[in-house]
Amino acid sequence: MARTRQLKLANTNGLLLLLAVVAGLVAAVIVFIVVSESGGDGDSATTVAGGTAPALVATQSISAGTTITEEMVKVVDVPESLLVSGVYADADLVVGEVSTVAIGASEQITRLKIGLLVPGQGLSGVVAPGMRAVSVQVDEVTAVGGNLLPGDRVDILVTTRIERAPGLAEDEYILRTTTLLQDVEVLSVAQEAQEPAAQAAATEDGEAGSASYTSGQLPEEITEQPRARTLTLSLTLEQAVILVTEQEYAERVWAVLRAFGDDSIAEVAPYEVTIIE
Numbered sequence: 640m641a642r643t644r645q646l647k648l649a650n651t652n653g654l655l656l657l658l659a660v661v662a663g664l665v666a667a668v669i670v671f672i673v674v675s676e677s678g679g680d681g682d683s684a685t686t687v688a689g690g691t692a693p694a695l696v697a698t699q700s701i702s703a704g705t706t707i708t709e710e711m712v713k714v715v716d717v718p719e720s721l722l723v724s725g726v727y728a729d730a731d732l733v734v735g736e737v738s739t740v741a742i743g744a745s746e747q748i749t750r751l752k753i754g755l756l757v758p759g760q761g762l763s764g765v766v767a768p769g770m771r772a773v774s775v776q777v778d779e780v781t782a783v784g785g786n787l788l789p790g791d792r793v794d795i796l797v798t799t800r801i802e803r804a805p806g807l808a809e810d811e812y813i814l815r816t817t818t819l820l821q822d823v824e825v826l827s828v829a830q831e832a833q834e835p836a837a838q839a840a841a842t843e844d845g846e847a848g849s850a851s852y853t854s855g856q857l858p859e860e861i862t863e864q865p866r867a868r869t870l871t872l873s874l875t876l877e878q879a880v881i882l883v884t885e886q887e888y889a890e891r892v893w894a895v896l897r898a899f900g901d902d903s904i905a906e907v908a909p910y911e912v913t914i915i916e
Contacts, residue, residue, distance in 0.1 A: 691716040694747050695727040701742040707733050712748060725749040762826055765833045766873060772826055773879045774869045775886065781893045782867060787825060789833045795820040796893040797885045815911035819885055820878055821904050822897060829867035870894055
């Protein structure tokens with residue numbers, strides 16, 4: 640009886656082994672057919688359902704402000720699901736133009752990354768359309784300990800002295816600190832300034848765009864200016880009028896450094912204390 644059971648188990652194991660071999664052969668045949676139909680090369684395995692489209696990519700890393708040459712770009716087929724909005728499909732539209740921002744190797748090249756050289760030199764080539772470059776007097780204490788750099792964004796606070804206010808004694812005055820401006824760009828610290836960059840090409844709706852955090856581009860070597868006496872800010876004309884007026888009678892003007900990427904606007908009431916001389 641035991642021998643009969645052993646024969647049955649042996650037959651069962653043999654059948655399972657045969658089925659496994661057959662399944663393996665079927666899988667191999669299927670793989671062979673798929674590879675054969677796709678052309679048999681390794682690249683075809685990356686084909687994505689939905690088709691591909693031509694896209695212009697960088698063949699190397701390209702610094703901001705670089706004139707694009709034929710060797711720097713090429714057109715490749717990219718799955719449509721991975722296409723970046725506004726990507727170029729023709730190298731001729733880009734060769735001879737200038738990169739507005741740094742472009743990484745194999746990165747798709749879009750309209751916002753290519754533009755024209757800014758005419759002129761100095762800050763006039765950095766100030767954005769509609770903005771003004773306005774200087775404010777500071778010292779090491781009021782300029783974040785001398786740690787500000789071009790490209791930083793700051794809030795501007797002013798401290799003013801108010802004398803002979805109602806209810807004050809003759810030997811008293813009010814010291815008031817007000818948040819004057821918020822989230823304004825530093826164009827230069829003393830003579831350490833941003834440099835002109837390429838202007839972004841216009842988008843399909845006719846408006847220029849920019850992916851850059853700053854109005855210009857930062858110098859390759861930039862150092863802190865702890866003894867700087869002036870900051871030059873990028874302001875609207877209305878903001879410039881306010882700042883110039885406040886500087887005329889403010890006790891001190893303070894530049895308060897913001898975190899990178901923080902563009903929030905806070906509602907802050909003036910703070911004041913009464914001082915007895």
